[in-house]
Amino acid sequence: MGTGATTIIPPQGPLKGRVAPPGSKSITNRALLLAGLAAGTSRLTGALKSDDTRYMAQALRDMGVAVDEPDDTTFVVHGTGRLNAPAQPLFLGNAGTATRFLTAAVAAAVDGTMVVDGDAHMRKRPIAPLVAALKTLGIAINAPTGCPPVTVRGHAGGYAGGRVEIDGGLSSQYVSALLMMGALGREPTDVVLTGADIGAKGYVDLTTAAMAAFGARVTHPSDTVWTVAATGYQAADFAVEPDASAATYLWAAEALTGGAIDLGTPADAFTQPDARAYDFIRLFPHLPAVIDGSQMQDAIPTLAVLAAFNTTPVRFTGITNLRVKECDRVAALATELSRIRPGLAVEEGDDLAVASDPGLAGQSLPTRIETYADHRIAMSFALAGLKIRDITILDPGCVAKTYPGYWKALAGLGVELKDEV
Numbered sequence: 395m396g397t398g399a400t401t402i403i404p405p406q407g408p409l410k411g412r413v414a415p416p417g418s419k420s421i422t423n424r425a426l427l428l429a430g431l432a433a434g435t436s437r438l439t440g441a442l443k444s445d446d447t448r449y450m451a452q453a454l455r456d457m458g459v460a461v462d463e464p465d466d467t468t469f470v471v472h473g474t475g476r477l478n479a480p481a482q483p484l485f486l487g488n489a490g491t492a493t494r495f496l497t498a499a500v501a502a503a504v505d506g507t508m509v510v511d512g513d514a515h516m517r518k519r520p521i522a523p524l525v526a527a528l529k530t531l532g533i534a535i536n537a538p539t540g541c542p543p544v545t546v547r548g549h550a551g552g553y554a555g556g557r558v559e560i561d562g563g564l565s566s567q568y569v570s571a572l573l574m575m576g577a578l579g580r581e582p583t584d585v586v587l588t589g590a591d592i593g594a595k596g597y598v599d600l601t602t603a604a605m606a607a608f609g610a611r612v613t614h615p616s617d618t619v620w621t622v623a624a625t626g627y628q629a630a631d632f633a634v635e636p637d638a639s640a641a642t643y644l645w646a647a648e649a650l651t652g653g654a655i656d657l658g659t660p661a662d663a664f665t666q667p668d669a670r671a672y673d674f675i676r677l678f679p680h681l682p683a684v685i686d687g688s689q690m691q692d693a694i695p696t697l698a699v700l701a702a703f704n705t706t707p708v709r710f711t712g713i714t715n716l717r718v719k720e721c722d723r724v725a726a727l728a729t730e731l732s733r734i735r736p737g738l739a740v741e742e743g744d745d746l747a748v749a750s751d752p753g754l755a756g757q758s759l760p761t762r763i764e765t766y767a768d769h770r771i772a773m774s775f776a777l778a779g780l781k782i783r784d785i786t787i788l789d790p791g792c793v794a795k796t797y798p799g800y801w802k803a804l805a806g807l808g809v810e811l812k813d814e815v
């Protein structure tokens with residue numbers, strides 16, 4: 395459990411100023427991995443430095459790849475075209491991207507047996523579908539609980555290629571992991587989607603775009619099939635775009651206060667799925683009655699807190715896999731919104747129904763928000779504190795997973811914060 399608490403003092407007027415969100419977590423962790431698998435030096439600029447990307451960078455170092463950090467937003471990765479077996483289990487905290495992507499990559503890039511593990515939260519996040527898919531490729535791999543730790547017997551260059559089926563319903567990261575591994579096969583790999591759902595498909599598009607930047611060739615002959623050529627990876631200089639999920643808090647802060655915050659990047663310039671949230675945020679306080687969250691899952695906490703101040707109720711659908719993120723986000727949103735005012739949000743089957751009440755603004759509703767070690771719960775509920783007096787966020791440091799500068803960014807916009815230690 396983290397410690398501390400931060401109370402947000404609602405600003406007197408609109409929030410105005412310039413705040414650039416940090417680099418994209420999703421893109422940084424893809425680029426780090428691909429650079430680590432390539433032979434040669436890759437320079438990643440605009441990158442995110444946060445818990446999630448440090449775990450990925452450290453894992454590469456643990457496998458013999460030199461990763462330099464000349465400044466706050468740059469990684470220089472000196473790939474050798476091979477990864478060494480790590481002496482210790484790879485510890486990846488609660489970084490879903492690092493855990494899922496590395497589980498597949500090490501199977502085809504490292505000689506030896508290794509363990510991929512994470513913290514207590516990661517040990518509750520499912521990885522069984524990815525493990526089962528890797529087994530079908532002849533890889534010796536085991537995750538007895540269906541979650542990390544995963545034990546993998548890897549062979550550098552040691553899988554043939556061929557066809558691998560994956561159900562991406564619980565996590566699109568399984569699909570991305572197999573695609574990035576695909577370029578390491580001896581022959582091309584077809585990644586074939588089974589099951590009805592893949593979560594936010596935009597993350598798979600981010601994966602194939604990053605792979606192309608590092609020299610891979612992926613074709614997508616049908617909605618459910620990707621073919622990855624057996625090219626391996628080439629070092630590249632790569633500019634990481636700002637994080638769209640981080641941007642949602644700034645867009646929402648602007649909408650809630652009627653402000654003008656310049657992020658330095660227009661919403662339509664992002665390639666990440668969560669940028670779609672802007673199309674809703676700009677409608678505030680007239681969000682629609684139903685919002686399908688399936689293609690912008692990490693933005694749902696932001697939108698759900700915004701919805702509490704909407705003129706009419708909002709139902710969020712397509713959010714079942716929010717239950718297997720850093721915490722059960724559907725339950726957390728219902729519980730914590732209802733802590734502010736009983737019944738403000740309820741779980742209805744697979745949906746989250748937010749009652750919405752613009753009259754909440756300006757009230758004093760002293761509430762201590764549990765954050766469940768989930769950065770997005772902390773960051774989104776801070777938005778409620780821009781409108782309601784006496785909202786306190788517990789364990790504010792958990793934002794370090796993806797946005798260590800979050801509180802500073804709010805303070806830079808003139809938001810007064812009171813820290814308890």
Ligand SMILES: O=C(O)C1=C[C@@H](OP(=O)(O)O)[C@@H](O)[C@H](O)C1
Nearest residue numbers: 420491564565566567593597692
């Ligand atoms: O591929 C990625 O970079 C991500 C995919 C999504 O997860 P799932 O695919 O597990 O839904 C998202 O929630 C996560 O923050 C990042």
Ligand SMILES: C=C(OP(=O)(O)O)C(=O)O
Nearest residue numbers: 488489490491692719720
């Ligand atoms: C779900 C998230 O992260 P991950 O799956 O990469 O741990 C997130 O950042 O909201």
